[in-house]
Every structure is written in structure tokens, then in C-alpha cells.
Amino acid sequence: MSDARVHRTVHEVRAAAPAGVLYGLIADATRWPLFxxxxxxxxxxxxxxxxxxxRMWATAEGRITSWxxxxxxxxxxxxxxxxxxLPAHPIESMGGLWTVTPLGDSCRVTLEHAFTVIGDDPAAAAWVERAxxxxSIIQLDRLAELAERWTRLDDLVWAFEDTVHVNAPAELIFDFLYRATDWPxxxxxxxxxxxxxxxxxxxVMSMGSLSVDGSVHSTESVRICFPAAQRIVYKQTRTSPLLAAHAGEWSIEPDETGVNLTTRHDVLLCEENIEQVLGPGVDAVTAGRHVREALGKAGLSVLRHAAQYALGSVHVL
Incomplete structure (x- = not known):
């Protein structure tokens, strides 16, 4: 980096939580899509x-970037x-530092960035600094919010998966999952x-779904597709009211007798909406079980229809 071209930003937040909790949330980057x-x-x-x-994918000022x-x-x-x-355009180089500083009963988290942009373009630099x-502000605010609920996080974070086995070509199943425009x-x-x-x-996907009670809700997602690995991962950027975050994956793994189709869900419950959605007195554990049943049914329905599509296509061929 040339000193004349380095742009620096510093952002921080305070949280009433143990330093180890904050550091753990920062260190476990594979869970960042949920947090x-x-x-x-x-x-x-x-x-x-x-x-x-x-390898990371994120939204920035309406764009999807990867690096x-x-x-x-x-x-x-x-x-x-x-x-x-491997920075995303228009970034030429970027580095930074997360630091957790204990302050008695609370902690301060500092997030620093130093970057340059291609051609030292002022407009590009302004965009990167704004993004x-x-x-950074969104991440730090959510980090503090989650850390301050650290004693309840185990009840608010849920991960589960379901698998269906079928003797059908993996390529046809992946095709069904990939061409989601045909799902309606x-x-x-x-x-x-x-x-x-x-x-x-x-x-980028926007979907209207019917709940088990017949009500309609809309979600929006970003999906990253890996055809060679037969995987699709996704993050909902607009969730149902009961969820603060929802990420997941569709995966296809061959075995000796066919393929295993797996749908995985990682969810963070929206604690403030639990009673509003499910009724007075409902706790996080009950809400988590409700979400597990509802998302499990929807995910299995997709897998079974994908299997039927693949088997039907084989018969036609």
C-alpha cells in the first residue's frame, strides 16, 4: 500500500457481555451469515x-460482492x-483488525479497515468507504445485540437438516433446485x-409461500450455486416475522444406490416477535420446535418434488 492512497476507517461499539463471548462470535466466521x-x-x-x-459473499450498497x-x-x-x-472490484487491497477490549462489566469492540482502490479513483474510494x-455499523450493532443475549443464544439459534434418498441422476435433481423459477x-x-x-x-430470489395455516408470507434470498459440488447455499435477506435470520443449503451426495438429498437450515429466532406470532407465554424452545417442524416440512416437500422431477425425466428419456 502507498501511504498517500490508503483510506482508513474505525468503528466501535460497547456491549455488556463477557469478552470471550464477543471474541467467539467474531472468530467463528462460518456462522456470520446467521449473525x-x-x-x-x-x-x-x-x-x-x-x-x-x-471465501466470503456479502451484500454491499445493493451489490453482491465476493472475495x-x-x-x-x-x-x-x-x-x-x-x-x-483476492479483493472484490474496485478494491485494490484491504486489511483490518477486530479488537475486543474488556472494560469491567462491559467490552469495547473496535473494527478497523485500511484499503486502496484501483487507479486511486475518488468515486470508487467514496463507494468503498460508504459500504x-x-x-461495519450493522455488524457491530448486531454483534453487541447478540452478545448481550449470550445466556439465551443456545435457545435462539437452531440448526437442523433432513435427508431423502432416491435412485435418480444427481444432475437432474440439481437442475430442479437451480431452476427455482419453475417452483410455483x-x-x-x-x-x-x-x-x-x-x-x-x-x-437473487423473491418468493411467496403458503404457511401450514394457509397464510401467505414473502421472503427474499441470495443463493450461491456450486454446480460441480452439487450444492446451493442461500441466505434470506427478508425473513418471516418469527426469524431474525435464516441461512441454509441444498446438497446432493451420491452413494452406492443413488443419491442423498439434504436440506439444512440455520435460524436465529426473533425473540421480540415470538409471542406476537405464536401467542402469549410461548418460549424460545417452543418457537424453535415450531420453526423446525414448519421449515422441515417445506424443505422435505422441495426434496421430494425434486426427486419426482428427476425420476419422471429419466422415464421420459
């Missing part, structure tokens, strides 16, 4: 216990340093779906 609204998906490429490489970062985790000093190895500030004609719980593929394998 931080701008983060869509994180793939851990390498990890040796202290250093890791990550590869290296991080060094220092649990003793409560610091996480990061550097973008960095917006996402194929899936009984989907009454509307709009999908835009912003670049190969990156989809």
Missing part, C-alpha cells in the same frame, strides 16, 4: 487453529487480523417466485 445481516455465505478454505483462509480473505486469530490478545487476498461504514408450478406451498441471476451462480 451479520450483510454476510451471505462463508466457506472456510484452510484452517490450522490460528490462521485461516475464507478471499486470510485471518490470524489471537485468542490471548482478543484480536483477529484480516487481509483480502465499509454501513456494513411444481411446489404446492410456493405461489410466487421471481429470480434474477446477477452473475453465473449468484441468484
Amino acid at each position: 451479520f445481516p450483510p454476510c451471505v455465505h462463508v466457506e472456510q478454505l484452510d484452517f490450522d487453529g490460528a490462521r485461516e483462509r475464507l 478471499v480473505s486470510s485471518r490470524r486469530l489471537d485468542v490471548e490478545r482478543l484480536r483477529v487480523e484480516f487481509t483480502m487476498d 465499509t461504514a454501513t456494513n 408450478a411444481e411446489l404446492p406451498h410456493v405461489n410466487r417466485l421471481e429470480l434474477i441471476e446477477t452473475e453465473p451462480g449468484v441468484q
